[in-house]
Amino acid sequence: MKKTTPILLTLLFFVTSFANCKAESKEDNTPLLAFLLYTNDQLSGNCAIVTKNSATSYSVSITPTPKGACKVDRTKAEVEATYNTTKNNIIAYYTKAGSVCDSSVTSITNGINTQITNSNNTNDATFEASVASKRAFSVPNLVVETAAKLKNDGRTEAQIAATSPTSLDDYFYVAAVEGSSTTACANALKAMNQTLIDAVTSTPPTKLIFSTCTYGSAEPATTKCATLNTEF
Numbered sequence: 001m002k003k004t005t006p007i008l009l010t011l012l013f014f015v016t017s018f019a020n021c022k023a024e025s026k027e028d029n030t031p032l033l034a035f036l037l038y039t040n041d042q043l044s045g046n047c048a049i050v051t052k053n054s055a056t057s058y059s060v061s062i063t064p065t066p067k068g069a070c071k072v073d074r075t076k077a078e079v080e081a082t083y084n085t086t087k088n089n090i091i092a093y094y095t096k097a098g099s100v101c102d103s104s105v106t107s108i109t110n111g112i113n114t115q116i117t118n119s120n121n122t123n124d125a126t127f128e129a130s131v132a133s134k135r136a137f138s139v140p141n142l143v144v145e146t147a148a149k150l151k152n153d154g155r156t157e158a159q160i161a162a163t164s165p166t167s168l169d170d171y172f173y174v175a176a177v178e179g180s181s182t183t184a185c186a187n188a189l190k191a192m193n194q195t196l197i198d199a200v201t202s203t204p205p206t207k208l209i210f211s212t213c214t215y216g217s218a219e220p221a222t223t224k225c226a227t228l229n230t231e232f
Helices: 002-020 030-042 076-097 099-120 124-132 147-152 157-161 168-179 183-190 194-201
Strands: 046-054 057-063 134-139 211-215
Touching (some): 076 099, 076 168, 076 183, 099 183, 124 134, 147 157, 168 183
Antiparallel strands (some): 046 057, 057 211
C-alpha cells in the first residue's frame, strides 16, 4: 500500500535491528516496543466513512483501508490525490498482467481523470457541504461492524462467521478485475489470484472488499452498525 510503505520500511528496519542486537539485562526497550505497537495499530482495522443524511439517519460505507489512512478528504487537492492513488494501484495490476490490459489502462485512466475533473469543477459551496456531511472512523473489522446488515441480506450466522475482510491491496486487485475493459484482461488478472476471486464472487462471498450499514433513530435495527452511533 503506497501510503504505508514508509511506515512498513521503518518497521522492518527496527525489527531487523532489534533481532540482530544482543539484548542486555539493563537495556530499556520500552520506546521501541511502544513504536512497534503504535505502528501495528495504525496498520490494522478498517475505515468507515459516515455520511449524515439527516439528524436521524446516517449511512456508512466500510473499506479495508487501515486506521492510519482512515480519513475524509477535506480539500479538492486531497480528493485528487486519492483518485490518483487509486488509479496508480489499479494500473499496477494491469501492467503486471501485460499488454492484454493496455486498453484497460486507458479506460481506467480516462474514467478516473474525468472524476478528478468533475471534483475540481464542483462548486465550492457544494463541495464544502459534502465534506461537512462526512466523518471517518476506524473500526476493527468491517464484517463484524456490518453483521446485522449482512444477516438482513440473507446470510446465516455461520456464513457471517466464515467471512473476513480483504486487505487493501486485494481491494485494488479486485477493482482492477472488475474495471477491466476486456475479458482477456480480466482472465489474465484472475489467473494471478483465482483463490481470492473465488472468495469474493462465491455465494455468499467469504471475502468482502467493502460493506455497509446505517444508524440513527430513523434507521431499522436490521441494517444498523454494531458500534458506530456518533451523531454530528
